[in-house]
Amino acid sequence: MGLLDMARMVRDPGLERIRARPPRNLAIEEAVRFLLPDAPSTGELTVLLREIQLDHTFHDEVNERFVNMRGRRMSFERWTELLYVIVRVMRPRVVVLTGVFDGAADAMMLRAMQRNAYGTLVSIDLPAVEAISLSTSEMKDSSLPRGQKPGWLVPDDLRLRYDLRLGDSRELLPAALKEFLQIDIFVHDSLHTYDHQLFEYSMAWPSIRVGGLLMSDDVLWNMAFWHFIRKVKRESARVDTLGAVRK
Numbered sequence: 001m002g003l004l005d006m007a008r009m010v011r012d013p014g015l016e017r018i019r020a021r022p023p024r025n026l027a028i029e030e031a032v033r034f035l036l037p038d039a040p041s042t043g044e045l046t047v048l049l050r051e052i053q054l055d056h057t058f059h060d061e062v063n064e065r066f067v068n069m070r071g072r073r074m075s076f077e078r079w080t081e082l083l084y085v086i087v088r089v090m091r092p093r094v095v096v097l098t099g100v101f102d103g104a105a106d107a108m109m110l111r112a113m114q115r116n117a118y119g120t121l122v123s124i125d126l127p128a129v130e131a132i133s134l135s136t137s138e139m140k141d142s143s144l145p146r147g148q149k150p151g152w153l154v155p156d157d158l159r160l161r162y163d164l165r166l167g168d169s170r171e172l173l174p175a176a177l178k179e180f181l182q183i184d185i186f187v188h189d190s191l192h193t194y195d196h197q198l199f200e201y202s203m204a205w206p207s208i209r210v211g212g213l214l215m216s217d218d219v220l221w222n223m224a225f226w227h228f229i230r231k232v233k234r235e236s237a238r239v240d241t242l243g244a245v246r247k
């Protein structure tokens with residue numbers, strides 16, 4: 001166990017338990033049906049999943065950008081596919097995300113919004129011109145490609161519905177939430193410290209409409225997500241590193 005892990009364990013005694021026995025890792029269709037009681041059948045959700053998995057136009061464009069910039073093929077994490085299916089099913093008016101980096105999650109949701117012909121994605125990022133501890137420091141690439149803005153991976157034709165804001169979410173998140181009054185989905189993927197995660201969850205929660213979703217990546221890093229859902233008395237769904245609750 002490294003020093004960082006030991007410090008986390010001391011701060012969050014429940015962390016070892018949640019890491020040793022995390023809630024069951026769900027299939028994407030299962031997670032959607034858990035989060036959205038009115039969701040279509042599992043078979044129909046699989047069709048939506050295939051829609052993005054076999055979307056060669058989208059994948060070719062993103063892959064070309066990624067190979068040119070990072071020198072290897074792009075591979076989307078499974079939880080970003082969950083975001084795609086959720087946006088297709090919910091048809092959200094406003095999604096707010098913190099932590100853009102290259103823009104993989106953003107690209108997925110924007111492709112879904114393009115298909116829906118509806119919705120805006122408001123994304124907030126610092127940006128990560130250098131590695132940021134407890135945010136990008138443990139990623140394969142820990143900083144943006146030189147000269148690139150967050151979200152550089154997003155294809156040009158998806159930018160119509162993209163409202164990208166650069167700065168610290170401690171300042172920009174309250175401002176964005178005030179501006180939109182009500183949002184459908186909040187996604188946290190910025191600074192993964194206990195205090196910052198709780199700050200973002202607590203700030204976003206009152207603005208999420210009833211039936212809307214709060215989603216967070218890297219929920220096994222500390223206890224913030226698990227303490228938050230206990231406080232708001234909700235059951236969560238987990239897909240790999242992402243946790244989600246319905247309001």
Ligand SMILES: C[S@@+](CC[C@H](N)C(=O)[O-])C[C@H]1O[C@@H](n2cnc3c(N)ncnc32)[C@H](O)[C@@H]1O
Pocket residue numbers: 098099100101102103104105106124125126127128129132135136150167168169170189190191
């Ligand atoms: C884990 S990466 C995001 C990965 C991205 N969601 C994806 O789909 O690949 C974390 C991002 O959070 C941003 N970040 C870190 N601290 C932040 C803060 N206080 N406010 C806004 N963004 C922050 C970093 O600049 C970085 O781009």
